[in-house]
Amino acid sequence: MLRRAVAAFCACACVFAVSACGADETGKIRIGIKFDQPGLGFKKNGTYVGFDVDVAKYVAKKLGYSEDEIVWKESPSKQREAMLQNGDVDYIVASYSITDERKKVVDFAGPYFVAGQDLLVRKDETGIDGPKDLNGKRLCSMTGTTSAVNVKEKFAKQTQLMEQPGMAECATALLSGIVDAATTDDIILAGLASASRGRLRVVGKPFTQEYYGIGVKKGNTELKNKINNAITDMIQDGSWQRAISDNTRGVAYTPNAKYNPPVPNGKGNK
Template sequence: MPSLVKPNTFPRPGVQRAIRRVLAALAAIACTLSLAACGQSEAGKIRIGIKFDQPGLGFKKSGTYVGFDVDVARYIAKKLGYSPDEIIWKEAPSKQREAMLQNGDVDMILATYSITDERKKAVSFAGPYFVAGQDLLVRKDDHSINGPEDLNGKRLCSVTGSTSAATVKKKFASEVQLMEQPGYAECATALFSGIVDAVTTDDIILAGLASASRGRLRVVGRPFTQEYYGVGIKKGDSKFAAKINNAIVEMIQDGSWTHAIEDNTQGTGYSPNDEYNPPTPTEGE
């Protein structure tokens, strides 16, 4: 029987190059549609949203992640059965946190995420794992602001989408000029340059910023709210909330919680309000 394969039927070099380009394009599409096709599978890993720009809490530094929120997240992940290299860290800006959980971009968020009734309409929480208090950050040599009652006529900075901005609008809207920025690093820069007179957010965040300023900024030390930090999760997942709460309880009981606070606020003179801390995590169950 004669051969069915004709000689010299392989594509010419130019055609081969065209075929390779088509295959490369198809591979790129597959890479976009499925991370597993590119060797970057998220299967078997946990995706955790944190802040990348908050010294002392969630901060990306030379490809690593440090801060109190990061330490709590690592502890919870370990108790859930994940090793450090099975954690995928994702940036969670304040105004995007609910959408990230609703869209399934992350499994949980620890990003100074205050538990509020309004937020619970969209997502659920575990925790709380910490109770902060809203305070003020000022330049070290500025003694004209010693509490929220001194804000009349002052320029104040907070972050868009944060409860701190909402509180200022509600309680001090007629007294202050409020500038909202995408992150607290931008607020600290505005404070350094004299564009604003103070920055407001939770005291532990301000302590981190003060530490990073190398003594140029100080926390007033007059908190005027309580902010209950929760672990944001997909709405209605009570079983997941219970597992996270159990991990937080263990972290508090074995001393890791206290060590994490001390390690991440060292040199700032900050200590959490012991009237509220450590908290009892019962949210979401």
């Protein structure tokens, strides 16, 4: 009972004081990221790389933490809300789309990026220039996502769907010729294309908008506002564009200029 009472007190304190929320006894900040998304959040030989990682590091620095004071926590999509609610992490940067349903249980800073659903194909593919070209084709996406369903319902009803646990498996299926295309958010596809060393390419015609936010515990307005200020600084000082370029190197990928760079606390996070 005593332990629960202490935990509850600390959780409440987080709402009012960033320093109390962001640091434990060792002065660390705990940040949730993906470990399996090349180009965004990827664990590689004990280090962490990707655009989300760069954003997370920039924000942490603005909050007063050096890189060696960051504790990285893997944040699978289905666990993100619980991790924030339970205080397992201080904030999450993990291709975390801002939605009305999620805003009922967590708060979001941002958006820091606006992605769009797109297609990944082999570099020599000439017959697929958009989702309408997928009738009769074999398409791969992640299990439990709406990406492939969007294509089949809105564009190409005769598409054959293959679901895999992750997009890396879809990229493998694409490279081996098992499927003709893969689909999810464009920046994730760009990371996969970069990792393929030129064997895969992004079609480059996004057909949705996904507003990526940084998740914080519900009610922690002070931390949310500080993160919004950090995102604004990252965009204005050029670090945002450098992070995009660094993590999509070797790929003909440009974020949709109609929506990027976004305005933190703007559309998608009202």
